[in-house]
Amino acid sequence: MYNLIADILKYGLVLVVYMFIYSVIKLIYLDITDTRRMENSLVGAIAYLKTITIGKNLKYKLFDSYGIRENSVVGSSKKCDVYIKDPYMSKENTSIFLKDGAFYIQDLNSTNGTYVNDKKLTAAPKRLKDGDKIKMGELNFVFVDPYEMA
Amino acid sequence: MGRLKMRPVLYLLLLNLIGFLLLFMYKEPKDINILYAGLAVLAINIGVYALMRLLNMGDVYLFLMVSILVSIGIIMLIRLDTGFGYNQVFWFGAGVVVFLVSYLAFRLFKYWDKLLLLYIIVSFALFAITLIFGVSRGGSRNWIAIGGKTVQPSEFIKISYVFALACFFSAKKKKSGPMAGELLGIPKKFIAANIFVYMCLGFLLLQKEWGTAVVFFLTFYAMMFLYDAPKRLMLINALMLVVGLIGGYFLTDHIYSRVATWMDPWADATGKGYQITQSLFAITSGGYFGTGIGNGQPHFIPEVHSDFIFSAICEEMGVFTGIAIIMIYFIYSYRGFKIGLKAKSEFLKALTFGLVLSFAFQTFIIVGGVIKLIPLTGITMPFVSYGGSSMVSCCIMTGILTAVSYLERKR
Numbered sequence: 001m002y003n004l005i006a007d008i009l010k011y012g013l014v015l016v017v018y019m020f021i022y023s024v025i026k027l028i029y030l031d032i033t034d035t036r037r038m039e040n041s042l043v044g045a046i047a048y049l050k051t052i053t054i055g056k057n058l059k060y061k062l063f064d065s066y067g068i069r070e071n072s073v074v075g076s077s078k079k080c081d082v083y084i085k086d087p088y089m090s091k092e093n094t095s096i097f098l099k100d101g102a103f104y105i106q107d108l109n110s111t112n113g114t115y116v117n118d119k120k121l122t123a124a125p126k127r128l129k130d131g132d133k134i135k136m137g138e139l140n141f142v143f144v145d146p147y148e149m150a
Numbered sequence: 151m152g153r154l155k156m157r158p159v160l161y162l163l164l165l166n167l168i169g170f171l172l173l174f175m176y177k178e179p180k181d182i183n184i185l186y187a188g189l190a191v192l193a194i195n196i197g198v199y200a201l202m203r204l205l206n207m208g209d210v211y212l213f214l215m216v217s218i219l220v221s222i223g224i225i226m227l228i229r230l231d232t233g234f235g236y237n238q239v240f241w242f243g244a245g246v247v248v249f250l251v252s253y254l255a256f257r258l259f260k261y262w263d264k265l266l267l268l269y270i271i272v273s274f275a276l277f278a279i280t281l282i283f284g285v286s287r288g289g290s291r292n293w294i295a296i297g298g299k300t301v302q303p304s305e306f307i308k309i310s311y312v313f314a315l316a317c318f319f320s321a322k323k324k325k326s327g328p329m330a331g332e333l334l335g336i337p338k339k340f341i342a343a344n345i346f347v348y349m350c351l352g353f354l355l356l357q358k359e360w361g362t363a364v365v366f367f368l369t370f371y372a373m374m375f376l377y378d379a380p381k382r383l384m385l386i387n388a389l390m391l392v393v394g395l396i397g398g399y400f401l402t403d404h405i406y407s408r409v410a411t412w413m414d415p416w417a418d419a420t421g422k423g424y425q426i427t428q429s430l431f432a433i434t435s436g437g438y439f440g441t442g443i444g445n446g447q448p449h450f451i452p453e454v455h456s457d458f459i460f461s462a463i464c465e466e467m468g469v470f471t472g473i474a475i476i477m478i479y480f481i482y483s484y485r486g487f488k489i490g491l492k493a494k495s496e497f498l499k500a501l502t503f504g505l506v507l508s509f510a511f512q513t514f515i516i517v518g519g520v521i522k523l524i525p526l527t528g529i530t531m532p533f534v535s536y537g538g539s540s541m542v543s544c545c546i547m548t549g550i551l552t553a554v555s556y557l558e559r560k561r
Contacts, residue, residue: 002175002176002444003442003444003445005172005175006172006176006441006442006443006444006445007441007442007445008442009168009172009442009443010439010440010441010442010443010466010467010468011439012164012168013165013168013169013443013467013471014439014440014467014468014470014471014474016161016164016165016168017161017165017218017222017470017471017474018470018474019161020158020161020162020165020218021474021477021478021481023154023157023158023161024158024211024214024215024481025481026154026157027154027155027157027158027211028211028481028485030154130154131154
């Protein structure tokens with residue numbers, strides 16, 4: 001009887017060890033105190049966009065993380081709170097804002113659109129969760145909300 | 151990210167839950183102490199992790215790696231021998247106290263780079279004590295007995311040795327004094343470091359501790375490489391290594407038999423090759439997922455609780471767990487190097503690199519030896535093997551690395 005239980009639970013043990021490693025690597029990856037190349041916008045930010053586009057030959061400067069405040073506009077115009085010189089991004093591409101303690105994302109009628117978890121946004125704002133994948137222009141980001149406790 | 155921060159703790163909890171409940175069911179007669187041991191391990195791990203998060207004590211990932219390694223190690227040790235397991239729980243408790251003390255000491259005291267002479271004296275004093283009062287165990291004369299317990303001083307010499315090396319390498323160019331200038335085109339600080347290293351190696355070879363000697367030498371060589379030592383000196387040292395290994399091979403029976411059993415363990419599978427062949431049988435019989443805790447026969451391997459615990463883990467928890475353990479050592483070393491790269495002073499950089507290098511080489515040598523990748527030399531597997539000295543010295547090291555990561559975050 002015992003041998004059977006041990007035989008079944010061994011798969012559980014291996015799985016748990018690998019899940020542990022995965023969760024730690026994810027924590028290390030999202031740890032923003034670690035990022036060397038950071039933008040000034042991170043000071044006082046309450047959430048972050050973590051860049052995950054890698055291996056592309058970009059002709060403009062791209063930071064590891066961008067800070068998000070209560071109301072931030074992402075776009076290729078210098079007036080934007082998060083300013084990225086991506087040629088595929090509209091001047092005012094996307095807005096990310098805080099409402100009733102939760103973050104929402106809204107596409108600002110951009111040419112190439114905004115995608116959350118590979119789904120194109122409509123004109124209506126969409127609730128953002130910690131770890132959501134966001135695509136704007138030709139770039140991919142992960143949304144990191146350090147205060148989300150759920 | 152609050153939810154994410156707790157996720158490793160959840161998996162740690164699950165691992166300990168499955169492991170210790172299985173052990174409780176496995177051991178006859180039923181021993182409630184196994185569950186208490188599991189609770190103690192879990193409480194120490196989660197308590198320290200929470201403390202480090204709350205007080206923002208620096209890099210937490212190093213300790214997370216330590217906690218999963220120790221958990222796997224203790225589960226395996228209790229399965230092999232309950233007494234060893236309980237001792238190891240006690241040593242882990244002591245290790246955590248030492249971890250916090252060395253963390254605080256390193257964080258508060260700022261003049262560690264001025265104490266070169268102290269490190270050299272401590273290293274040689276420990277070597278001398280081992281030579282005079284040492285007792286033989288397993289072919290190496292590297293243990294001293296204190297009040298019924300045995301201590302392995304070379305584990306602690308490793309730390310003072312790395313401190314001394316860090317002092318040598320991080321020394322600034324001086325205009326005057328005994329350490330200024332060059333001799334034969336080689337800066338004097340490298341020459342001084344060389345003399346110190348070869349004296350240490352001499353002591354280690356007198357005690358027939360070849361494994362530790364290799365760790366010491368490789369750490370030194372890698373640090374010379376990092377600190378851009380003259381090519382001539384690197385070449386001389388490489389020659390010395392080759393001469394030492396060839397000399398050891400032909401002059402001492404110790405190395406000769408190790409290399410011979412490595413080349414062909416089957417020639418004498420019941421004698422000198424017994425340990426390594428049993429280890430290979432154990433790893434193979436486990437397969438990818440292992441036999442399950444308690445279903446294997448790891449007791450056939452001599453010294454299974456200390457040097458060969460990796461084979462026992464591979465047999466009962468599977469080759470996948472073995473690979474996972476190697477990955478965990480990788481992450482530990484990666485975090486260590488990252489801390490070293492960002493460290494503020496030259497001394498802290500050298501110290502971090504030295505400690506992480508010695509840790510990485512030690513792991514490589516024992517895991518490589520057990521799976522017959524390189525000739526076997528008996529050293530402990532950090533955090534997993536049974537042994538108080540090894541556990542305490544590795545905890546000191548982790549404490550120092552964590553303190554360095556705290557010091558660099560302060561701006």
